[in-house]
Amino acid sequence: xxxxxxxxxxxxxxxxxxxxxxxxxxxxxxxxxxxxxxxxxxxxxxxxxxxxxxxxxxxxxxxxxxxxxxxxxxxxxxxxxxxxxxxxxxxxxxxxxxxxxxxxxxxxxxxxxxxxxxxxxxxxxxxxxxxxxxxxxxxxxxxxxxxxxxxxxxxxxxxxxxxxxxxxxxxxxxxxxxxxxxxxxxxxxxxxxxxxxxxxxxxxxxxxxxxxxxxxxxxxxxxxxxxxxxxxxxxxxxxxxxxxxxxxxxxxxxxxxxxxxxxxxxxxxxxxxxxxxxxxxxxxxxxxxxxxxxxxxxxxxxxxxxxxxxxxxxxxxxxxxxxxxxxxxxxxxxxxxxxxxxxxxxxxxxxxxxxxxxxxxxxxxxxxxxxxxxxxxxxxxxxxxxxxxxxxxxxxxxxxxxxxxxxxxxxxxxxxxxxxxxxxxxxxxxxxxxxxxxxxx
Numbered sequence: 001x002x003x004x005x006x007x008x009x010x011x012x013x014x015x016x017x018x019x020x021x022x023x024x025x026x027x028x029x030x031x032x033x034x035x036x037x038x039x040x041x042x043x044x045x046x047x048x049x050x051x052x053x054x055x056x057x058x059x060x061x062x063x064x065x066x067x068x069x070x071x072x073x074x075x076x077x078x079x080x081x082x083x084x085x086x087x088x089x090x091x092x093x094x095x096x097x098x099x100x101x102x103x104x105x106x107x108x109x110x111x112x113x114x115x116x117x118x119x120x121x122x123x124x125x126x127x128x129x130x131x132x133x134x135x136x137x138x139x140x141x142x143x144x145x146x147x148x149x150x151x152x153x154x155x156x157x158x159x160x161x162x163x164x165x166x167x168x169x170x171x172x173x174x175x176x177x178x179x180x181x182x183x184x185x186x187x188x189x190x191x192x193x194x195x196x197x198x199x200x201x202x203x204x205x206x207x208x209x210x211x212x213x214x215x216x217x218x219x220x221x222x223x224x225x226x227x228x229x230x231x232x233x234x235x236x237x238x239x240x241x242x243x244x245x246x247x248x249x250x251x252x253x254x255x256x257x258x259x260x261x262x263x264x265x266x267x268x269x270x271x272x273x274x275x276x277x278x279x280x281x282x283x284x285x286x287x288x289x290x291x292x293x294x295x296x297x298x299x300x301x302x303x304x305x306x307x308x309x310x311x312x313x314x315x316x317x318x319x320x321x322x323x324x325x326x327x328x329x330x331x332x333x334x335x336x337x338x339x340x341x342x343x344x345x346x347x348x349x350x351x352x353x354x355x356x357x358x359x360x361x362x363x364x365x366x367x368x369x370x371x372x373x374x375x376x377x378x379x380x381x382x383x384x385x386x387x388x389x390x391x392x393x394x395x396x397x398x399x400x401x402x403x404x405x406x407x408x409x410x411x412x413x414x415x416x417x418x419x420x421x422x423x424x425x426x427x428x429x430x431x432x433x434x435x436x437x438x439x440x441x
Contacts, residue, residue, distance in 0.1 A: 039084070044077035048084050055091060057194035057227055061298075064094040082120035082127065089113035089130040097137040099298055104335065107138045125159055128152035132165055140338055140376060142169050160189040164196050167203065174377035176207040176411045187216075194224050201233040206378070206411045210241035228264050231255035232273060236413070243417035245276050252280055261286040274305060275422060278312045297333045297343065300326055304346040304386075307353055311393070312423065319353050326350035338379075341371035345383040345390075352390035360394045373410075381412040392427055401433055408437070 039045050051070035054063050071088035074081055092110040096103070111134055117127035132148035135141040146169060152162045167182035183200040190196055197220040204213035214237045220230035231251055238248045255264050265277070265286040278284050287309055293299050303325040310318035330347045334340050344367035351359035364387035373380040388403035407414045416438045419425055428434040 039074075039078045039081045041078040041081070044074040044081055044084070047071070047074035047077070048081070048087065051084075051087055051091065055087075055094070057198070057224065057229065059098060059229070061095050061098045064091045064098065067091045068095070080120055082117045082124050085113045085117035085120065086124060086126035086130045089117065090133050093130075093133045093137045104337075107134070110134055110138065123155055125152040125156040125162070128155065129159075129161055129165060132162075132169075136165070136169055136172075140172075142173055145169050158189060160186040160193065160196060163189070164199055168199060171203055171206065171411075172376050172378055174373075174411070176203065179203050180207055180209065192223055194220055194227055194229065197223070198229045198233060201230075201237070205233065205237050205240060206381075206413055208240075208411065208415070210237050213237040214241070225258045228255065228259055231258075231264070235273060235276075239276065239421070240413070240415040240418050243421040245279070245421055248276050249280060252277060252283060256280075256283065274308050275312050275424065278309060284313075297335075297339060300330045300333050300343055300346050303329065304349055307349060308389075308424075311353070323350040323353035327354075338371050338376070341367045341379070341383055343367075344370065345386045348387050348390040349393070352394040355394060357394045357396055360390050361396060361399060364390065364399075377411065381407060381410065385412065385414055389424060392425055395427065397428060397431055397434075400428065401431070401437065404434075404437060 039048070047070045051067040051074070054067040054070065058064070068088060068091045071084050071091060074084040075088065078084070089110040092106045092113065096106040096110070110130070114127060114130045114134060117124060117130065121127065128148050128151045132145045132152065135145035135148065146166065149162050149166050149169075152159065156162065163182045163186040167179040167186065170176075170179040170182065180200070180203050183196065183203055186196045187193065187200050197216055201213050201216040201220065204210075204216060214234060217230045217233035217237060220227065221234065224230065231254070235248045235251050238244055238251065252264075261282050265283055274287075278287070293302050303322045307319055307322035307326065310316075310322060326346050327350050330343050330350070333343050344363045348360050348363035348367065351363060367383050367387060368380070371380055371383065373384070384403050385407060388400045388407070391397070391400035391403065404414065404419065408416065419434075419438045425434070
């Protein structure tokens with residue numbers, strides 16, 4: 001008991017000094033929170049901290065799954081540990097989100113953990129943040145998600161987690177300036193939090209604040225040079241800002257020195273970094289043995305990325321092979337929810353690789369009807385870019401150019417510079433409309 005008291009007394013004193021250094025005015029309730037004990041079981045608290053450490057600075061569902069185990073162990077030792085229930089819920093929701101809805105049962109488990117946390121402590125900010133995640137990641141219900149954040153912020157106005165989550169929701173609502181502002185404040189309050197820095201860098205990049213994005217990712221790399229997230233964001237910001245492929249490759253070479261080629265390549269989770277990574281022979285070789293996932297939606301995404309790699313390498317047999325795999329596994333991965341938009345985007349790419357123009361355009365329309373831009377500005381724009389790439393592959397220039405015009409007129413992960421240098425768009429370079437598009441202001 002004395003050990004438990006000592007641990008939380010030390011944490012409370014440290015938190016108070018941090019608040020003083022940041023010149024934060026703490027309410028009586030916040031002062032109480034700093035000195036409160038979330039559990040009387042030191043072993044349970046140890047498992048809770050292990051779970052938090054596993055979740056820090058990652059986007060990997062495997063790490064979130066491991067964190068779930070730690071939180072469950074904490075709860076088994078202390079069934080009244082409200083914070084552990086709240087963290088368990090958020091870890092379940094992160095697995096659901098990053099595995100693209102692999103198991104709807106996770107939503108039920110997450111909601112049950114949130115309800116338990118709120119029953120144990122109705123004024124627990126972490127439980128309100130978990131509830132916000134539930135409506136955000138589980139339902140895309142942004143008004144209810146923001147209402148939960150408002151409740152959390154009334155209880156803990158200076159909690160950076162609430163500000164970061166609020167920013168992530170705002171960018172889905174196409175409120176990019178507000179998102180940047182909230183995320184910047186989160187990073188100011190917790191300047192060494194790599195998740196907050198990664199979110200800020202990505203949001204600045206999408207908002208076309210490329211200089212700021214490069215600085216933010218540079219800070220992330222300085223704090224954790226072994227974390228691939230900073231390099232990923234920096235490479236993309238460089239390409240989008242100036243199309244400077246040599247500078248982007250220099251970042252990749254430095255990243256390879258710091259964390260190794262295999263770890264670096266395993267971290268690339270989207271099509272945006274296959275090129276220019278493929279231009280580095282060592283990294284290109286490392287792409288081949290990346291392990292195929294077992295989950296349906298992740299497997300489809302895996303084959304889509306392998307297809308794109310094959311296109312860049314001009315490997316026609318591999319392109320057809322991966323297209324066939326997407327067409328086989330894609331329909332099996334449909335769950336009847338908003339994640340299906342991603343599957344249909346991948347199917348559009350697969351049919352484009354097969355030369356089926358009609359099916360390419362049909363799958364693209366299906367993807368955008370399931371999740372239009374007004375429902376999710378970020379995921380919708382990502383899918384629109386993938387569909388545009390598919391249209392280029394199948395020679396549907398009118399549709400591709402229309403998509404690029406829209407993407408360039410809004411916040412997105414495409415720029416005139418990136419369109420000019422990416423070899424994927426070589427078939428469009430003879431079209432005077434494309435020349436005008438990438439050379440105008």
